[in-house]
Amino acid sequence: MKVKKVVAISLILCMMISLAGCANPIHMVKGLFEDEEQSASNIVESGDDAQKDEGLRNTVLYYKDDKGFLIPVMRKIPWTQGRGIAKEALRAMIDNPANRKDIEEIGLIPTIPANTEIRGMNICEGLCKVDFSSDFLNYFSKEEETALVKAVTYTLTEFPTIDRVQVMIDGKVPNNLEYGTKTAQALSRDNINYVSAKKSDNxxxxxxxxxxxxxxxxxxxxxxxxxxxxxxxxxxxxxxxxxxxxxxxxxxxxxxxxxxxxxxxxxxxxxxxxxxxxxxxxxxxxxxxxxxxxxxxxxxxxxxxxxxxxxxxxxxxxxxxxxxxxxxxxxxxxxxxxxxxx
Known part of the structure; x- marks a missing residue:
């Protein structure tokens, strides 16, 4: 089956090289396989064949401890055919009994509010747009809001193909979340667990x-x-x-x-x-x-x-x-x- 796929792709590539002129044929081939719900697994899964054979991938997830600090933890996430590994990483961070039990031995807490659904995800040129259901907003303080947004941003940007994250709620990009976190623009890694009394440019x-x-x-x-x-x-x-x-x-x-x-x-x-x-x-x-x-x-x-x-x-x-x-x-x-x- 794999040989047939390689032959088919090779034939398509050869045809495009002859037709493309100045266009990049690799980009043209890539376009055949991309759609609006492109998953991260299509982009990052080319790295570790041994892990793919085992059906698992080393992935860094960000949980919370009882003091509110975000803690990076390497987990082995199941590699499910047809479902993006980045989506699976976020699902493992949702507050539910199964995820709580999974990490109870290290005393950490899931960071994404209960019942949150990941409605869609699109990755293009380093930008990951992730669409959550409205349950994503079920938190009760500025500190929880900050930790939630940073946990999502840091987890997704652990993938080498993602450097920015656009948070969406029910298909829309909110300008600000309830406690003032600005989400109109894409977010990047910054100020994790900031502990200094004063803000500083350095x-x-x-x-x-x-x-x-x-x-x-x-x-x-x-x-x-x-x-x-x-x-x-x-x-x-x-x-x-x-x-x-x-x-x-x-x-x-x-x-x-x-x-x-x-x-x-x-x-x-x-x-x-x-x-x-x-x-x-x-x-x-x-x-x-x-x-x-x-x-x-x-x-x-x-x-x-x-x-x-x-x-x-x-x-x-x-x-x-x-x-x-x-x-x-x-x-x-x-x-x-x-x-x-x-």
């Missing part, structure tokens, strides 16, 4: 830890505003300085990085970030779990600035730290996903 995303009811800990992406005396854009050192400051008090976040730790310098060596720190960091070197947690916080934060970073080394006075009792000297691998739950 912002960085850092990773602290959280836990719900003493269950598993998880990493939380937090946006912090920073002060810069120059006009240069934020860099890795800015982000790490914000990280070692620690989380804001009273927000339920914590960090294993010892208080008073300073970032002396950062050196990017190919795909490894070598982070030179002050001596306070030595407090965690004999605690395997804490040391690995610290390295992961640094790694995830650096990766927000430079996605090519695959590992981190921590140093004091230019000498590499041996993290934990195993005295490992290899770089600590930066995980592909901040949190993984199968």
């Amino acid at each position: 912002k960085v995303v850092v990773y602290y830890e959280g836990t719900t009811n003493g269950l598993e800990s998880y990493f939380v992406p937090v946006t912090k505003g920073i002060e810069k005396n120059d006009q240069a854009s934020t860099n890795v050192l800015d982000a790490l300085d914000a990280l070692v400051e620690g989380p804001p008090e009273g927000r339920g976040l914590y960090s294993e990085i010892p208080k008073g730790t300073r970032v002396v310098s950062v050196d990017m060596n190919e795909s490894v970030a070598c982070i030179n720190l002050s001596e306070e960091i030595l407090e965690v070197t004999d605690n395997e779990a804490a040391a690995q947690s610290v390295a992961k916080s640094f790694g995830l934060t650096v990766k927000e600035q430079n996605p090519l970073i695959a590992g981190v080394k921590l140093l004091v006075n230019g000498k590499e730290l041996k993290l934990g009792k195993e005295n490992k000297e290899d770089p600590v691998v930066v995980p592909t996903f901040a949190n993984q739950y199968e």
